[in-house]
Amino acid sequence: MDQVDLIWKNGEFVPWEQAQTHVLSHGLHYGTGVFEGIRCYETERGPAIFRHADHLSRLEKSAQLYYLELPYSGEQIRQATHELLTRNGLRSAYIRPLAYRGYGSLGLYAKDAPIDVIVAAFPWGAYLGEESKNGGIRAKVSSWRRISPGGSIPHAKASGSYLNSILAKTESHNSGYDEAILLDERGFVCEGSGENIFVVRDGEIVTPPHVASILDGINRKSVIQIARDLGYTVVERDVARAELYLAEEVFLTGTAAELVPVREIDDHPLGEGKPGEITTHVQAKFEDALYGRAEEYLEWLDFVEAPAGVDAASKVSS
Ligand code: PPE
Numbered sequence: 001m002d003q004v005d006l007i008w009k010n011g012e013f014v015p016w017e018q019a020q021t022h023v024l025s026h027g028l029h030y031g032t033g034v035f036e037g038i039r040c041y042e043t044e045r046g047p048a049i050f051r052h053a054d055h056l057s058r059l060e061k062s063a064q065l066y067y068l069e070l071p072y073s074g075e076q077i078r079q080a081t082h083e084l085l086t087r088n089g090l091r092s093a094y095i096r097p098l099a100y101r102g103y104g105s106l107g108l109y110a111k112d113a114p115i116d117v118i119v120a121a122f123p124w125g126a127y128l129g130e131e132s133k134n135g136g137i138r139a140k141v142s143s144w145r146r147i148s149p150g151g152s153i154p155h156a157k158a159s160g161s162y163l164n165s166i167l168a169k170t171e172s173h174n175s176g177y178d179e180a181i182l183l184d185e186r187g188f189v190c191e192g193s194g195e196n197i198f199v200v201r202d203g204e205i206v207t208p209p210h211v212a213s214i215l216d217g218i219n220r221k222s223v224i225q226i227a228r229d230l231g232y233t234v235v236e237r238d239v240a241r242a243e244l245y246l247a248e249e250v251f252l253t254g255t256a257a258e259l260v261p262v263r264e265i266d267d268h269p270l271g272e273g274k275p276g277e278i279t280t281h282v283q284a285k286f287e288d289a290l291y292g293r294a295e296e297y298l299e300w301l302d303f304v305e306a307p308a309g310v311d312a313a314s315k316v317s318s
Pocket of ligand 1: 036037038191192193196214215216217219254257
C-alpha cells in the first residue's frame, strides 16, 4: 500500500501510522461499517473527484440501511476530503471513506458503540492489472452466489457484504482467472466481485437490473448514459449465464477497476478474443469523462479546492 502523510479521522487530520482503532471495535468483529471507493483524477483544470456527490449520497444511504447514524454530513466529508488531498499533496488518488461502529460495546445490538468516520486517500493503480484496460481480462463464473436481498442488502456498500466478494475473488484467483462473475440467487448474471457487468449482444448493450442484487454502481450509471449518448441501445434486463459465452463483448465497470474489457469467460473466448469495438468506443469516452476531457460530462467532476490557508506543506494535525 502506498502510504501518504495524513488520514482524516473523526474531524481531525492524523498521521497515517496513528490512524488506528481498538481491537474490540464493533466493526472489526461484525463488519458493521459502510464505505465508498472514489477516484480523483488529474485533469487539465486541476485535480477533480469523479461524481463525488453521488458517492457521498450512496454512503449516506448505505449507512441508513444499516441504522448507522453518520455524525458528519456529506458536505463535511466532502470538504474534509478536499483538504486531505491538498494536505497530502495528492493530484490523483483512490479515496476511501469509511464509517464503522467503533469501540464501546460488543453484542449485536450495540447502540453504545460509537460511529467512527475516516477518509483516507492514497495512490492505487490498475485494480485488475496494468494490462487489463487494454488487453482485457479472463473471468470465471463463481460457484458462490451474490448475497441475496432476503438475507442482506446487496444495494448497500457495507463492509460485511464483502466477505461474499472475497470468497468469489479468491476462488477465481486460485483457479488462475483474473476476476469472478457472480450469479444472483435465481441463477441470473449479477456482477463481478467489485464491478458491475455489461454484455453486448446483437449490437445492444445489456446489463443486469436492480432486482439482480447488484450494487448500484456509479460507473454503471455513467456508462449507461455515455453509451446512450453515443447512440447505443442500453437495456437493463436479466442476463442468462449462457449469454456470457454467447456475447460479442463483455466489460466490467467500477471505481477501482474503471472500464475493463473481458476477453474470456470460463475458457470461452469472447468475440475475437480481444476487446471489441463497442467496448473500446465507450471506454474511450468514459476515460475522457474521468479525466475532464469531455465537456458534456464536466458537471460530474468536483474540482478540488484547497481550503483557505491550507497547502500541501501544512501537514500538521488541526
Ligand atoms: N459491485 C461491487 C460489489 C463493488 O464493490 C463495486 C465497487 C461496484 C459494483 C462498482 O461500483 P462503482 O464503483 O460505484 O461503479 N467496488 C469498489 C471496491 C473495490 C475494493 O476492492 O475495495 C471500488 O471499485 O472502489
